[in-house]
Amino acid sequence: MDKRDGNTLSLTHTIHASVKSVWRCWSEPALLSKWFCPAPWHYHAETIELRPGGTFRGSMSGPEGQQVENTGLILDAAPQSRIVFTNMFGPGWIPQNPSFGMVAVISLQANSDTLTTYHAQAHHWSEEHCTTHENMGFFA
Template sequence: MTDTYELSITRLIDAPVGAVWRAWTEDTGAWFCPRPWTAEFVTQELRAGGRSEIVMRGPNGEENRLEGVYLEVVPGTRIVSTDAFTAGWVPAGPFMVRIDTFADEGGRTRYTATARHWTQEAKDNHAAMGFEAGWNAATDQLEAIAVGIAKASG
């Protein structure tokens, strides 16, 4: 696999992997899209083949519904999802495969979020939609939650 159709961000988060994993999996709606947008995880079955249904809402009443499946979930390490299928492996018009990885780096977490697209056009459209700014803002929110979890855990 080349990175030809890939967009990615990486961040060293000042919290252990367990805290970042908990923030990602337990409070996903609070960080998943940059404010003032909100995300409601209607369904989040974090297992291979599990369903994902998200409603993202904008400040002016915009609504974007996303549905997909989880392809791989390795607790504390990796989450892979796609919108190429809906529940029951029904093919859908694919936009991307999302890969989130969590790696320990001296008690902190190297978090990487990657979007792999089927075509150059899809990648370019995602970049033009504000991928870098949006995914970095969402990761700022994820980091704040993870740091709070780490502090509360002692």
């Protein structure tokens, strides 16, 4: 189920993989790079420190040569269960001013040894920021 509610974008998918495997795809930069943004964009994950205060850093490349740096801060992380991060702060809790400000909440729930419910929410500071993120392909 994909939806927009005010300034929040949400999606829920059932993934045919164990929760351990899905967590791995969030915690290893090489794996995150394979799926984090929709085609024709490409994501290059550099650093993922899944602990409160950890760095989340990478960059996106667009089909027309666009480059978007993506640096944020992990606010909360519970192994194989939950990740909360923001792009409003960078490493060392330094405030940032990204093109769209958000807090993302990722929840994982094991349905069986081979099925995981993946729920993602992106809470935005404004309608404009939410629309920018949606137009970048959040639901793609």
